[in-house]
C-alpha cells in the first residue's frame with residue numbers, strides 16, 4: 001500500500017491545526033511520524049536488575065525471563081527491532097530510578113534507540129538517563145502530578161520526552177499503577193497537546209500481561225483525539241492483534257509477554273507492521 005494511502009499516515013484535523021503552534025523540532029517529529037511506518041517496540045521490564053514481566057502491573061505476579069537484561073536487548077536487536085522499550089519497575093514503585101546499572105548495560109550493548117520509563121520525577125534523574133545514551137524518556141506520574149515541571153522538561157529535552165498514560169477503567173493510574181487518579185484519560189489529553197512531546201504511550205492496565213488482546217477501541221479513540229504520535233501498549237498477544245493495531249493511526253506498539261512466551265515472533269510482527 002502506498003504511504004499516503006495508509007490509514008495511520010493520515011493526520012487528523014487536530015494534528016493539522018496543532019502544527020501551526022509547534023516549534024520546528026516538533027514539526028519535524030510530526031512529519032517524520034507521518035511518513036514513517038509503524039514501529040514494534042519489544043519491552044524489557046526491569047525489577048531487581050532482572051528482565052521480568054508482570055500481570056496487570058502487579059509486583060506480586062512476576063515472571064523472571066532473564067537475569068541478564070542486556071542479553072535480551074541484544075536478542076531483540078538481532079531479531080530486527082528498531083527501538084527498545086524499557087521500564088524500570090522498581091523506579092516506578094519507588095519514585096526514582098532504581099535500575100540504572102542495568103539500563104546502562106542495555107544502552108551500551110545495542111545500537112538501536114532506547115526509551116525508558118519508571119520513576120523519572122526530577123531533572124537529575126532525566127539527565128542521568130540521557131547521559132547513559134537513552135533516546136526517549138517516558139514520564140507517567142509526574143506528567144499528571146507536576147504539570148509545570150513536566151512542561152519544562154519537555155521544552156528542555158525537546159524531542160526526547162514522551163508521556164506515559166496508563167489507564168485503569170478510563171482513569172489515569174500513577175505510582176507503579178498502585179494509585180488511580182480522578183483524572184480521565186480524555187480530560188488529560190488536552191493538557192498535553194501544546195507540549196513538544198515525541199510520543200504518547202497508552203497502556204490499558206487491565207490488558208497488560210494478560211495475553212488476551214489489546215483494547216483496540218480505547219487505543220483508537222486516544223489516537224484520534226491527539227496529535228501526539230501514539231504508541232499502543234498492553235495485551236498484544238497474537239499476530240492478528242499486530243495486524244489489527246497496524247490499521248490504526250499509531251506510531252507503533254509495545255510487545256512484552258507475547259515475545260517472551262513465543263505467541264508472537266518478533267520478526268513476523270516487524271514484517272506485518274511495515
Ligand code: AMZ
Pocket residue numbers: 054056057058059087088089091092093095117118119120138139140141142164166174175176177201203
Ligand atoms: O507495571 C507496572 N506496575 C508499571 C509500569 N509498567 N508501573 C509503571 N509502569 C510504567 C508506565 C510508564 O512507562 O507504563 O512506568 C512508566 C511511568 O513511570 P512513572 O514513575 O513516571 O509513573
